[in-house]
Amino acid sequence: MSDFQPKIVAFCCYYCAYSAADLAGSMRLQYPPNIRMVELPCSGKTDIRVVLEAFENGADGVYVAGCLEGDCHFLKGNIMAKRRIKQAKKLLDEIGIGGDRLEMFNLSGSMGPRFAEVAEEMTEQIRKLGPSPLNPAYKEKKETASKEEAQ
Amino acid sequence: MIVAEGKPIAEVAKLIEDANKVLVVGCGGCVTVCLAGGEKEVGILASALRMLRKKEDKPLETVEITISRQCDPEYMEQLEKYITDDIDAVVSMACGVGVQFVAERFNKWVVPALDTKFAGGALEHGVWGERCGLCGECILYKTGGICPIIRCSKSILNGPCGGSQDGKCEIDTEVDCAWQLIYDRMKTLGKLDKLLEIEPIKDWSKSRDGGPRKVVKEDVMIK
Structure with missing residues (x-):
């Protein structure tokens, strides 16, 4: 499955991760093209419904990137996001998609290299997990595996 | 208010395992306030059920609607147009009262998505205590x-x-x-x-x- 290219949705806080992504771009840093970024006014805008929607519409992984703890522009948005991510992870486990396909990262607007690192880390993690059970590629993978086993 | 808590997704999924299309009904009363069965929770449950069933290769169609109160026949009328012949089951996200009102009114298989806990109030954000x-x-x-x-x-x-x-x-x-x-x-x-x-x-x-x-x-x- 080394050719598996996961689709990852990154919900990025405007005040940190989104600026960090900008910085990563200005610094000409390379990071995997698997990331689809969605700007949030604050990671506290994270909504479990929207996270689930991302998975339902074909994302193999999702992450929310918010400010460093204690640095939220709106004081506690990132702490709230953290709690919601924890709850959404539980839900994903219950559904059978797996909570480890969802992560929360904290960084600041000046951490361009860290943004690229996070994108790498997440892509690697999802690649290891393989396609989401809702992804048609998952079925193909399973079928191939069972054929190989039969042989 | 009546305080309720969502049942585990797998438990709700089991209750509607034979259905192909379900109506998920939220309630705008107490369960919206205690964040158990309002519009948002309806969206989350419906999405979770759809994904769970898609994963099992038995796709589920959902219709989502939240009415002001499920414990009032006046608001129940709004549900009528959603209870079509192709709806195999109704998942009620109200307290036990709402579930019964929906079941009494419509000739459909109605299942509860919440466990009704007690009459109480909010002690702080996300914490409710029994009072009556x-x-x-x-x-x-x-x-x-x-x-x-x-x-x-x-x-x-x-x-x-x-x-x-x-x-x-x-x-x-x-x-x-x-x-x-x-x-x-x-x-x-x-x-x-x-x-x-x-x-x-x-x-x-x-x-x-x-x-x-x-x-x-x-x-x-x-x-």
Whole structure:
């Protein structure tokens, strides 16, 4: 499955991760093209419904990137996001998609290299997990595996 | 308000395993306030059920609607256009009352998505506590506004009992002794003498003794 290219949705806080992504771009840093970024006014805008929607519409992984703890522009948005991510992870486990396909990262607007690192880390993690059970590629993978086993 | 909590997704999925299309009905009353069965939770449950079924290769179609209150026939009318022939089951995200009202009104398989817990209030964001035992005859005026029926583990009316230790109940050190709270409150209010009155046996016939209860207020009846 080394050719598996996961689709990852990154919900990025405007005040940190989104600026960090900008910085990563200005610094000409390379990071995997698997990331689809969605700007949030604050990671506290994270909504479990929207996270689930991302998975339902074909994302193999999702992450929310918010400010460093204690640095939220709106004081506690990132702490709230953290709690919601924890709850959404539980839900994903219950559904059978797996909570480890969802992560929360904290960084600041000046951490361009860290943004690229996070994108790498997440892509690697999802690649290891393989396609989401809702992804048609998952079925193909399973079928191939069972054929190989039969042989 | 009535406080409820969502059932595990797998449990709800099991209840509708034969259905191909379900109507997920939220309630805009108490369960919206206690974040268990409002519009948002309807969206989350419906999405979770769809994904779970898609994963099992048995796609599920969902229709989502949240009405103002499921415990009122007036609002139930809004549901009529959503209860079409192709709906195999209705998942009600209301308290037990709402589930029954939907089931009584429509000839459909209705399942609850919540576990109804108690009549209570918000202690802080995300935390709700039980406050009323629905006993049918309020005695809060005798106890400084603290209900011994539901907040005392034994529901005793002449407390505290011997299990009260350092203001806590013997069942759990986290649980306050209701009678300690009552005593402290009455002391603050300077009404300790009221506690000297012997409380007669409570008339439980006004509670759940005589089967399901009904309240009739003739002056507002239309028929």
